[in-house]
Amino acid sequence: MSTHQAAFEAARGGGPTTRRAARASASASPSGPSATAATAAAPTQWPVGYIAVLAWAGFGLLTWRWPNRVAGFSDWAYTAELGIAALAVAAALALLAVIGPRVGAGRRGWSALRAAGPWLVAVPLVLGAWEYLTAKTATLPTPFFAPPQALIEVYLDDWRRLGDSALNTLKLLGFGVAHGAVVGFLIGVSIGWSRRIGYWVHPLLRVLGPLPSTALLPLTFYFFPSSYSAAIFLIALATAFPVAVLTWSGVASVDKRYYDVARTMGASGWFLVLRVAIPAALPQVFVGLFMGLGASFSVLVTAEMMGVKSGLGWYLTWAQGWASYVNMYAALIVMALLFSGVITLLFALRDRALSWQKGTVKW
Secondary structure, three states, X not given: OOHHHHHHHHHHHOOHHHHHHHHHHHHHOOOOHHHHHHHHOOOOOOHHHHHHHHHHHHHHHHHHHOOOOOEOOEOOOOHHHHXXXXXXXXXXXXXXXXXXXXXXXXXXXXXXXXXXXXXXXXXXXXXXXXXXXXXXXXXXXXXXXXXXXXXXXXXXXXXXXXXXXXXXXXXXXXXXXXXXXXXXXXXXXXXXXXHHHHHHHHHHHHHHOOOOHHHHHHHHHXXXXXXXXXXXXXXXXXXXXXXXXXXXXXXXXXXXXXXHHHHHOOOOHHHHXXXXXXXXXXXXXXXXXXXXXXXXXXXXXXXXXXXXXXXXXXXXXXXXHXXXXXXXXXXXXXXXXXXXXXXXXXXXXHHHXXXXXXXXOXX
C-alpha cells in the first residue's frame, strides 16, 4: 500500500486527530505528479561546462604564458590581452557551471547555454591549435598564416575601412536581390498562371537561366553605364532565375479544387491569383529566394573583385595585392557573418509570412 492510500484509510477510519495526521503525512509524501515535477526541476550538474572551463583556461594559458616565436617582422600584438580574455571566459563559465543549474533551471537562456556546451569546448580547442601552429611554433609560415590575435589588431586598426566595405556590400546585395526577387516572382506567377505567357517565356528560361551570371561579366560592364549598375544587374539575374522557376512550380502545383471552390463563391480572376495561387505558392517562393541568395553571394563577390571599387570583395582584392593576408582573413570572417545574418533574417521573414500555414506546411 502506498503512502497516499495508507493516509486515506487512516483518515477514513480515525477521528479528527487521526485525519489531521493523515493529511500531514500525505502532504509530506514525495510521490505524485507535483513531487515528480519537483524532482525533475532539481538542480543538475553541467559536466560539459567544466570541460569547457578547462579548454578555455588551457587556451588562455597557452596564449598568455607561452612566448611567441618571432618570424621575420611578425611579433604579434594583443597576445597577452587575448590570453587574459580567454581566462576571463573560463572564469565566467566556471561560475555558470557552479550556480547556473540552481539559478537558471528551466530558463530559456540556461537551456540555450547547455545546448551550446559542445561548441564551448570545440572553439577554444580550435583556437588553441591555431595559436600553437602559428604564433608559438611558426609551423604555418607567415605572412600566409597569422594567429588569432592578429585578427584583433586588424579589427581595431582597420575597422573603419572594413565597416565601410561591409556597408557597401550590403547596399549592393540589397539592390540586386530586391530587383531580382521582384522580377523573378512576377515572371514565375505569369508563367504558372498563363499558358500563353509560358509558351514564350519558358524556353528563354530554359536556355538563359542555367547560364552562370559571371559569364556575362564582360558584356555587362560594356553595356551598362557604370560597374555598379552592371553588378546590380548580375546579382538580380542570379537571383531572378531560381525565384522564377520555383514560383512557377508553386503556382502550377496549386490544387485545382481551391480554384473551383473560390469560383463557386464568385471569385474573379485577380482574386484567384492574389488570394489563392500566390499564398499557396509562398513556400516554393521562399525556397527560390534561398537559392537565389546563395547564387547572388558568389556573383556579388566576383563583381566587387572585378569592377566595383567598394565592398568586401574589393577589400579582399586590396588585401591580397598588398600581401596582407591577415586583413584578407578578417574580411572573410566578416563576410561569413554578414551572409549568415542575411540568411537568418530571411528565415525569420519566412516564418512570419507563413505563420498562417503553421501545421499544414512542414520545412
